Amino acid sequence: MISRLLLALALFWGFSACHADGRTLPCAYRFDATAYTGEGSKTTQDTQRVLSQPQWQYRAPWFARRMDADHLVTNGATAEVTEHEIAYARQAGLACWVFFLAGDNSMLNTALELYQQSPHKEDMPWAMGLQPTNYSPQTWDAHLAQWVGQMQQANYFKVLDGRPLVVFLGGHYERNYGGQPGWAAAVQRLREAAKAAGLKNPYVVALGGSARNADDYARAAGADAISSYNPIIVPGVGAAYETEDKAVRQFWQSMSDNPSHLQAIPTALTGWDGRALKHDTPDFYKSANSAAARPDYITSPTPAQLTAHLQAAADYARAHRDSDPAGLVFIYAWNEYAEAGSVLSPSYDPAAPSKPDARYIGAAAQVRW
Numbered sequence: 001m002i003s004r005l006l007l008a009l010a011l012f013w014g015f016s017a018c019h020a021d022g023r024t025l026p027c028a029y030r031f032d033a034t035a036y037t038g039e040g041s042k043t044t045q046d047t048q049r050v051l052s053q054p055q056w057q058y059r060a061p062w063f064a065r066r067m068d069a070d071h072l073v074t075n076g077a078t079a080e081v082t083e084h085e086i087a088y089a090r091q092a093g094l095a096c097w098v099f100f101l102a103g104d105n106s107m108l109n110t111a112l113e114l115y116q117q118s119p120h121k122e123d124m125p126w127a128m129g130l131q132p133t134n135y136s137p138q139t140w141d142a143h144l145a146q147w148v149g150q151m152q153q154a155n156y157f158k159v160l161d162g163r164p165l166v167v168f169l170g171g172h173y174e175r176n177y178g179g180q181p182g183w184a185a186a187v188q189r190l191r192e193a194a195k196a197a198g199l200k201n202p203y204v205v206a207l208g209g210s211a212r213n214a215d216d217y218a219r220a221a222g223a224d225a226i227s228s229y230n231p232i233i234v235p236g237v238g239a240a241y242e243t244e245d246k247a248v249r250q251f252w253q254s255m256s257d258n259p260s261h262l263q264a265i266p267t268a269l270t271g272w273d274g275r276a277l278k279h280d281t282p283d284f285y286k287s288a289n290s291a292a293a294r295p296d297y298i299t300s301p302t303p304a305q306l307t308a309h310l311q312a313a314a315d316y317a318r319a320h321r322d323s324d325p326a327g328l329v330f331i332y333a334w335n336e337y338a339e340a341g342s343v344l345s346p347s348y349d350p351a352a353p354s355k356p357d358a359r360y361i362g363a364a365a366q367v368r369w
Contacts, residue, residue: 024314024327024369025095025159027127028334028344029229032099033284035061035337036076036111043108046282047338048074056276061337062346062356072348082114086124088346089334092364096157097334098167100129103139125157127165132173132183140186144193151199159326163203164194168221169229180220187221203326205265211258218262225263225324226255230332230340233272233296241301244269245309252316256323264323267330268313270306270360271342273297282338291339300342303363310367
């Protein structure tokens with residue numbers, strides 16, 4: 001069944017990839033801690049418990065299995081799930097996934113490991129997202145050979161004539177590295193290690209919650225560009241998606257107008273709704289600024305609204321090649337099931353458990369990337 005699906009999607013991709021030179025490069029963020037770490041994982045079990053509540057089951061992953069009315073099993077750490085997700089991502093027209101690495105926590109890297117074992121991994125390239133607070137200067141340097149080896153893979157995503165894409169989830173990392181010069185030196189060692197291995201200079205993007213702090217993070221690291229993980233969230237309890245859409249479009253312009261005139265990449269938003277996390281909050285979300293702690297959420301987009309929003313992001317990137325020369329578009333998110341609510345990856349349909357709800361995949365497939 002999987003092979004037939006992949007063949008059909010390969011035919012689709014062969015057609016959809018025949019765009020003019022102005023094609024943009026949509027890359028979706030993956031957050032794999034909540035449903036891809038194995039049935040014995042606490043993060044999977046916690047999210048499974050939250051999304052098993054009947055009112056939130058429609059937000060569970062497409063591979064969820066119903067055990068009874070209020071118990072879903074949401075284990076995506078299998079080769080079969082991986083193959084289907086590669087096929088779905090291709091159908092959506094994605095150019096890559098951004099996997100956020102979890103240091104030496106192998107359980108949180110399970111999805112990436114399964115992806116790397118897939119015979120179809122080259123069909124959906126990947127780029128690494130790093131959270132430098134997971135490292136010290138010593139452990140950072142200990143990982144350089146591993147990261148460079150990953151950048152050398154045929155399925156590693158590269159932009160601007162061969163530069164490996166590397167994404168930093170924003171923050172004041174200099175405190176971990178003995179100050180800003182120490183942090184900038186660590187990033188430079190990553191660049192030099194890549195170039196010493198015959199790679200081109202990595203294209204480093206720093207993510208922040210506003211143009212000002214993304215600019216600060218990027219300058220501290222010597223990054224090439226700025227962007228955001230999830231862009232601005234309009235305040236309000238049940239804010240309309242069309243209101244959020246307008247705010248995000250304005251946010252893209254503010255990022256392009258950053259104080260240091262750094263290159264800027266738009267991030268499209270599929271959703272933001274942490275209500276399922278509020279009454280039984282998993283440990284992972286017990287922070288002051290998490291979706292569980294914030295009262296605001298936005299309504300889920302219709303497929304047509306999501307198509308229009310993604311199209312606007314692609315059009316923005318295409319029209320701003322001066323500030324986004326790679327034509328990148330980031331998408332929050334592929335699989336933030338608990339936090340975003342509405343994600344690009346298919347979801348579980350309680351009314352038809354054997355048929356994933358892939359409407360947002362179809363919505364993305366309509367975009368002229």
